[in-house]
Amino acid sequence: MDLDSSTTFTGDYAEDFEIWSEFYDSSIEIEKIKKYSSLGNKSVFEAGCGSGRLSFRLADSCQHMVSVDVLPTLVDLCQRRLAQQHEDLVSKLRFEVQDATSVAYPDNHFDALLDGWTFSIYENKPEAAAEYKRISTNGAPFYAIQVREGSEYQDILDMFIPDEKLEEWSDEKSIDVQMRDLFGEPEVDENLVTPYYFDSIKEAFDAYMFNFEEWLGIELSKTEKAELKNEISKYKQGSTVRIEEYAQFFKFQIGGQ
DSSP, X not given: OOOOTTSOXXXXXXXXXXXXXXXXXXHHHHHHHHHHOOOTTOEEXXXXXXXXXXXXXXXXXXXXXXXXXXXXXXHHHHHHHHHHHOGGGTTTEEEEEOOTTSOSSOTTOBSEEEEESOGGGOSOHHHHHHHHXXXXXXXXXXXXXXXXXXXXXXXXXXXXXXXXHHHHHHTSOOHHHHHHHHHOSXXXXXXXXXXXXXXXXXXXHHHHHHIIIIIIOOOOOHHHHHHHHHHHHTTEETTEEEEEEEEEEEEEEEOOO
């Protein structure tokens, strides 16, 4: 199945995730990684590949890339895309079902690590950090793109998340502080502003509902759904809905544990 952003939000989780992620303009992330990386002779490990948004755009720059995700449906989708649409990358790119916090590779195996939006969702971040360090060669670069608070996209989500859940999350250290605690001071720390582009209010609404239902486990009432559509409509520009997401790009040196 060849998915694109014109498809409606139906089907299994992998298909929904693919549609949702492709609304996101990954070119900004790719440009930032390429600006600060030299991957040509490196074996790269990618944690949490999702739909392969970064994998397919970066694999050609590497000697070899192993991209893992804990969800078999997403890995299956990536494998199908690799076989059907990216034959030129078959020798360079491999997708595997693995938990990135417990990887079936030996110590000091990879020359570089890539993590796009995954580290921030781990429940046990010290465990994940230890595994990242274990499988990396000494001084390996670690490129991470993680959520940054205060974006338009997040502000809309927060309007419908219960106060007690927001209070619980607000008690945690921010992800940039947690990463500094675990990996030291980054060589690079830059803010990113990346837009989502939706062709209609309905597409944006479906994307938000996917977030609430699949990721957050929150069921909105009929009134809340109407309010959500109203908030989204405020970001309509001509025939397009443009909503900004904020992220942080880090480059650390890790490995050799």
